[in-house]
Amino acid sequence: MGTGNQTWVREFILLGLSSDWDTQIFLFIFFFITYLVTVLGNFFTVLLIRLDSRLHTPMYFFLTNLSLIDVSYATSIVPQMLAHFLVVHKAIPFMSCAAQLFFSLGLGGIEFVLLAVMAYDRYVAVCDPLRYSVIMHGGLCIRLAITSWVSGSVNSLLQTVITFQLPMCTNKYIDHISCELLAVVRLACVDTSSNEIAIMVSSIVLLMTPFCLVLLSYIQIISTILKIRSTEGRKKAFHTCASHLTVVVLCYGMAIFTYIQPRSSPSVLQEKLISLFYAVLTPMLNPMIYSVRNKEVKGAWQKLLCQLTGITSKLAT
Numbered sequence: 001m002g003t004g005n006q007t008w009v010r011e012f013i014l015l016g017l018s019s020d021w022d023t024q025i026f027l028f029i030f031f032f033i034t035y036l037v038t039v040l041g042n043f044f045t046v047l048l049i050r051l052d053s054r055l056h057t058p059m060y061f062f063l064t065n066l067s068l069i070d071v072s073y074a075t076s077i078v079p080q081m082l083a084h085f086l087v088v089h090k091a092i093p094f095m096s097c098a099a100q101l102f103f104s105l106g107l108g109g110i111e112f113v114l115l116a117v118m119a120y121d122r123y124v125a126v127c128d129p130l131r132y133s134v135i136m137h138g139g140l141c142i143r144l145a146i147t148s149w150v151s152g153s154v155n156s157l158l159q160t161v162i163t164f165q166l167p168m169c170t171n172k173y174i175d176h177i178s179c180e181l182l183a184v185v186r187l188a189c190v191d192t193s194s195n196e197i198a199i200m201v202s203s204i205v206l207l208m209t210p211f212c213l214v215l216l217s218y219i220q221i222i223s224t225i226l227k228i229r230s231t232e233g234r235k236k237a238f239h240t241c242a243s244h245l246t247v248v249v250l251c252y253g254m255a256i257f258t259y260i261q262p263r264s265s266p267s268v269l270q271e272k273l274i275s276l277f278y279a280v281l282t283p284m285l286n287p288m289i290y291s292v293r294n295k296e297v298k299g300a301w302q303k304l305l306c307q308l309t310g311i312t313s314k315l316a317t
Helices: 021-051 058-085 094-127 129-135 138-163 181-185 193-227 231-259 268-292 295-316
Strands: 011-014 091-093
Touching (some): 011 094, 021 058, 058 094, 058 138, 058 268, 094 138, 094 181, 094 231, 138 181, 181 268, 193 231, 231 268
Antiparallel strands (some): 011 091
16 A cells, blocks of 8 residues: 555564564463463452452442453453464554554553542542442442543544554564554654654543542542541551552553653663553452452452352262
């Protein structure tokens, strides 16, 4: 395809992490195991929430959404990366690259908004516990979840469309593990100032705005916790927010570092490591964080294991 002197590429080549065969086999095994742990961990988290009636609360409704987002995000990147570890020609068709960018960018945006929603949920739980069930009713929770999914998806659609309208000329080598936004924009053979402005605007709307809302929520939460007189009461209130706060720190930090200043973006190696962090490490750690730091989830796991043990014993006899 061509327009004047500009040639539109039909496929891209992802340079990935390494060109050494032995290293790629090791990376394939390592990331296959982590992806398997990610899928199973999040699947069992969703299953546990569905099976245990004590977890049918707004907090765990949002956690179900978070688990679905994590699995979907990992799936948008990791299977393609695993396949490329086993081939020499690491090609990805134009439309597949666009689809990968749309889903990974969209799911990332959804997660940032959802974390702000979860922060509001924790704010109500700590600062206005007597009215929690009235404020965080089912209708509001569904609307907040829909808002998260729609806002992230709309932003991703706009970014994908304007990015893949850029002429790439003969540039088809993406020095990355996936079709990541900044990596694809760098291939353009025209001025990308408007794209960088669009990235900056979307970063402010879907990254910095939710982050500021999270900060405001936790300022109020910490202020309320400090006013609690009993040590036991403060510990209980803190544990209510500990898991979510840990996930917030993991998710927002490097995203702000990567996208808020695209002109002074980190090195290619840093971008690859950041993408691996979001595609592999964060989705794998989130269910672990909520399981280890949350007494309700640990109690539900113990109850489920006891039930499974009892069923196994009966079948054995």
